[in-house]
Amino acid sequence: MSVSPKPALPAGPVARLIEELHKLPGIGPKTAARVAYHVLRMPEAEARSLAEAITDVKEKIALCSICQNLTDADPCALCSSPDRDRSLLCIVEEPLDILALERTGQFKGLYHVLHGRISPMEGIGPDDLKIAELLERLKGGSVREVILATNPNLEGEATAMYLQRLIAPLGIRVTSLARGLPMGGDLEYADEITLGRAIEGRREI
Amino acid sequence: MPMPKTYKTEAIVLKHADLGEADRLLTLYTPNTGKICGVARGVRKTKSKLGGHVEPLMRCSLVLAHGRSLEIISQAEILESFLSIRSDLGRTAQALYLAELTDAFTSERAENYPVYTLLLDSLRLLERSPRREIFSRYFEIQIASHAGYAPQLHRCVNCEMPLKPVVNYFTPSGGGVLCPDCAHTEPVVQPLSVEGLKILRLLGRGDYATADRLQMSPPLAQELKQITQGYVRYLLERNLGSADFIERLRNEQSRRESVAR
Secondary structure, three states: OOOOOOOOOOOOHHHHHHHHOOOOOOOOOOHHHHHHHHHHHHHHHHHHHHHHHHHHHHHHOEEEOOHHHEEEOOOOOHHHHHEEEEEEEEEEEOOHHHHHHHHOOOEEEEEEEEEOOOHHOEEEEHHHHHEEEEEEOOOOOOEEEEEEEEOOHHHHHHHHHHHHHHHHOOOOOOEEOOOOOOOOOOOHOOHHHHHHHHHHOOOOO | OOOOOOOEEHHHHHEEEEEEEEEEEEEEOOOOEEEEEEEEOOOOOOOOOOOOOOOOOOEEEEEEEEEEOOOOOOEEEEEEEHHHHHHHHHHHHHHHHHHHHHHHHHOOOOOOOOHHHHHHHHHHHHHHHHOOOOHHHHHHHHHHHOOOOOOOOOEOOOOOOOOOOOEEEEEEOEHHHHHHHHHHHHHOOOEHHHHHHHHHHHHHHOOOHHHHHHOHHHHHHHHHHHHHHHHHHHHOOOHHHHHHHHHHHHHHHHHHHOOOO
């Protein structure tokens, strides 16, 4: 019985590029190969600019020492802006949540990013989040209200309850985002917890 | 006969993990199929009609479809949301511990109806009654028993003589209690008081109501905790994250109380 020959592998650097691309989320071996060959055909300037963009984010982006958001300047643009209300502090799980809240244009205070949520079953405890930094920040005394904007699921709510326990004794007002019905949704599909809280938090029109 | 495309079942959601852009992978415990994993598509979007119905620690009614490797959740509705557990951090932590133990002691698609009723009854109990440590001990012994690791509490595991009302020794590796004469036969043993043994027997029988009425001194509670948690850790060969979290909450609570005083 003859041993079938190994399929011809692409040359070293190409194989390496495929392998690196394959590590990215959502990119399987076929897509990785396709992207790698696309890069090979790119004008050199474009390929160089892609490579630079990648090294730049790793070299220039760091966490803001105040709010822990990703930033290229420390303190970040939000923390150093004179137009923001320094007495309001909104706590979010991830940097992307800030983008979502900023899109509303409704919030003029500052943020604090936890970089995760408490999830005991995954072994993520309070020490794995930016909670010590938050408490240090609150000691400054300028914050009058903390708005907990963690996700409305079990882990997010547990994180919010945990923070409430820590912050309330400091004499700072602790609020959380309202729970209710999403725009464009249908009442009949709402779960009983959301609907219950929507009734609780009803308002005059 | 070909399998039907979709089927209905009720389930308790043990845990969830993010999957892809907006999906979640759920670990479910069902009465008739045991533990199964299912994908809930798009549940992380705010407008998802499934999202609020399949959160961890909820009992829900589901319509599932057979997927290639995982089940796909096509419809969901809450049966019991255990709201008073979720709105209290201490109870949430305890309920997560129950879910983590259930997940750790069961394997996929192994039907075990008693485990389902144990978990459901325990969640209902937790929802009504004040938090007590003995509750975690009860669940630890019960889930181990349902998984086939009931500790032997009436006879010495070595010489098989009935245990006398003296200080005996608990051995995780031997799966039960050793009499003082046999205590040297296992490498790791822990002294077990007469009171402690009595409570372990109650919990082993599933008599939570009686155990709950007992007044327990802090040293006795500590003794029981070391024994049952040590046994669980020996069986699972790992620490459980939610047990550490309960411990942390309790320590912070007592620290706050001592500051207030």
